[in-house]
Amino acid sequence: MKIAVCVKQVPDATVHKRIDPGTKRLDRSGEAALNPTDLNAVEEALRIKEARGGEVVLVSLGPEKASESLRKALAMGADRALLVADEAAAGSDLRGTSYALAKALERVEADLVLFGQASSDGDGAVLGAAVADRLRRPVISQVASLRVDETSVVGKRQTEHGYDLISAPLPAVVAVSDAINEPRYPSLKGIMGAKSKPSETVSIQDLGLSPETVGEAGSRTTVLELGPPVARGDQVKIEDDGSAAQKILDYIVERRLA
Amino acid sequence: MTILVFLEHHRGELEKGCLGVLSKAASLGEAAGVVLGWGAGEVALRAGAFGATKVYACEDEALAAPLPQPRVDALAALVEQTGADTVLFAASVLASDVAAGLAARLDAGLNWDLIDLVLSDGELVGKRPALGDTVVVDVGWTASPRLALARAGAFDPAESGGSVEVEQFEVAFSDFSTLATLVEQTQEESSGPSIEDADIIVAGGRGLGSPESFSLVEELAGALGGAVAATRAVVDAGWYPYSTQVGQTGKTVSPKLYVACGISGAIQHKVGMQSAGTIVAINKDPNAPIFDFCDLGVVGDLHQIVPKLTELVRSHRA
Numbered sequence: 001m002k003i004a005v006c007v008k009q010v011p012d013a014t015v016h017k018r019i020d021p022g023t024k025r026l027d028r029s030g031e032a033a034l035n036p037t038d039l040n041a042v043e044e045a046l047r048i049k050e051a052r053g054g055e056v057v058l059v060s061l062g063p064e065k066a067s068e069s070l071r072k073a074l075a076m077g078a079d080r081a082l083l084v085a086d087e088a089a090a091g092s093d094l095r096g097t098s099y100a101l102a103k104a105l106e107r108v109e110a111d112l113v114l115f116g117q118a119s120s121d122g123d124g125a126v127l128g129a130a131v132a133d134r135l136r137r138p139v140i141s142q143v144a145s146l147r148v149d150e151t152s153v154v155g156k157r158q159t160e161h162g163y164d165l166i167s168a169p170l171p172a173v174v175a176v177s178d179a180i181n182e183p184r185y186p187s188l189k190g191i192m193g194a195k196s197k198p199s200e201t202v203s204i205q206d207l208g209l210s211p212e213t214v215g216e217a218g219s220r221t222t223v224l225e226l227g228p229p230v231a232r233g234d235q236v237k238i239e240d241d242g243s244a245a246q247k248i249l250d251y252i253v254e255r256r257l258a
Numbered sequence: 259m260t261i262l263v264f265l266e267h268h269r270g271e272l273e274k275g276c277l278g279v280l281s282k283a284a285s286l287g288e289a290a291g292v293v294l295g296w297g298a299g300e301v302a303l304r305a306g307a308f309g310a311t312k313v314y315a316c317e318d319e320a321l322a323a324p325l326p327q328p329r330v331d332a333l334a335a336l337v338e339q340t341g342a343d344t345v346l347f348a349a350s351v352l353a354s355d356v357a358a359g360l361a362a363r364l365d366a367g368l369n370w371d372l373i374d375l376v377l378s379d380g381e382l383v384g385k386r387p388a389l390g391d392t393v394v395v396d397v398g399w400t401a402s403p404r405l406a407l408a409r410a411g412a413f414d415p416a417e418s419g420g421s422v423e424v425e426q427f428e429v430a431f432s433d434f435s436t437l438a439t440l441v442e443q444t445q446e447e448s449s450g451p452s453i454e455d456a457d458i459i460v461a462g463g464r465g466l467g468s469p470e471s472f473s474l475v476e477e478l479a480g481a482l483g484g485a486v487a488a489t490r491a492v493v494d495a496g497w498y499p500y501s502t503q504v505g506q507t508g509k510t511v512s513p514k515l516y517v518a519c520g521i522s523g524a525i526q527h528k529v530g531m532q533s534a535g536t537i538v539a540i541n542k543d544p545n546a547p548i549f550d551f552c553d554l555g556v557v558g559d560l561h562q563i564v565p566k567l568t569e570l571v572r573s574h575r576a
Contacts, residue, residue: 220367240558245566
């Protein structure tokens with residue numbers, strides 16, 4: 001079974017994030033890492049491969065240096081990587097991103113495409129469903145556990161109301177939540193081996209897309225203005241000296257909350 | 259501006275978040291609702307009170323299960339039929355998939371996580387918090403139709419009264435849209451008020467120490483007339499049902515008061531409750547991240563403080 005996992009490089013969680021006032025985009029110049037939920041998707045793909053055999057292919061859209069982050073997922077056990085790196089694609093919104101990934105995925109011809117449900121750098125949990133529509137494939141989102149056989153997948157979707165078991169024939173697209181598994185740490189052998197694994201970088205034109213479909217030119221949304229920082233009001237922090245319960249009551253009564 | 263609002267319904271009731279978006283839409287332009295699935299025509303009638311002049315309903319068998327792709331077909335057909343220039347959604351697991359699929363289908367722009375929508379010189383502008391809600395970014399669309407997902411609880415439903423015209427419509431489904439099927443549905447019901455609708459939420463985390471300590475949280479919630487919520491850590495540990503989970507893989511809530519007991523405030527939890535009006539946190543670790551974004555932070559032992567607070571609230575209310 002061939003499994004494609006869409007992964008994204010994001011600013012490292014420990015880095016203080018900022019928006020570049022010039023481009024109004026998230027400043028991605030600092031330390032980077034793979035989006036945490038994408039690691040769950042990689043882990044799930046590896047488990048399926050271990051159970052059923054096959055190949056795990058990483059697919060990513062990002063700057064050239066994203067190949068460093070892809071290396072980590074290769075070290076976990078993925079077999080190869082396909083990176084779409086193109087200046088023209090910088091600043092792509094959902095439209096451009098979903099076009100580029102769909103085209104890259106058409107190349108890979110996977111039986112199963114996995115996404116991490118949401119990215120940590122401000123994307124909504126929307127990419128998987130958009131790509132599925134472009135590929136004209138069934139999609140199951142917010143999946144907390146997954147069963148795969150030769151011809152179909154059954155995903156357990158967590159919703160606001162409980163769980164739904166959803167079945168779809170392969171090829172299919174599945175977006176997993178971080179509840180699905182605990183991603184493994186790469187072994188030393190894995191880290192050494194990752195260096196020699198195939199990693200291909202392609203441009204937007206290599207994929208047969210016109211540069212106008214991606215980047216800012218291809219975006220249907222725009223960032224107009226950065227507002228001022230949001231003030232949460234005055235924060236109060238106290239240590240309990242036996243009177244904390246009374247202080248909490250006073251605080252919420254004063255605000256007409258009790 | 260002609261706006262379609264996707265109205266999600268569950269067990270014969272329209273979701274509160276969708277009605278909030280509908281009320282907002284009615285204040286911006288001509289708003290019509292869209293109700294899909296079993297019983298749609300009946301449910302649709304209730305949308306009139308919240309500002310819809312018209313509701314489009316389709317009860318096709320393919321829309322019976324809460325799956326996104328047939329809904330994309332339905333909305334795409336409606337956008338074409340009505341010439342609507344804007345489609346609004348209240349964020350949910352289902353609505354996010356529908357909005358994303360529709361954006362791809364129509365090659366349209368989608369902005370998400372919006373906490374407000376305003377008209378600026380006649381143009382629609384969305385307000386989106388960024389960088390952990392430390393700034394608000396104004397976002398727009400460069401083409402029509404414009405698609406938007408509102409953050410859960412962003413808008414309060416405004417009941418204005420009024421009747422509504424329900425128009426049934428037919429959908430031709432795409433071949434791939436009906437491939438996914440619902441095998442089984444498990445409803446998790448918690449006792450007490452639902453956390454999405456509650457004005458007051460008392461939430462418990464790992465700091466409670468044991469599942470038995472959830473009774474402290476329940477009693478305080480009871481005294482305040484609020485609902486009980488939990489973090490992913492304690493839901494995963496089996497201490498409390500998933501239906502009460504707040505955070506990235508659970509629900510997003512925006513009560514007037516959120517009391518966090520023994521919750522460290524990891525980002526995954528924060529995204530689900532940061533828009534609460536007032537956040538009170540009780541935690542014994544003075545360096546817990548929750549102290550960075552709460553309004554009143556109390557460093558101390560919740561096992562001492564919470565029962566005392568419950569007593570004080572009871573006598574205050576008596």
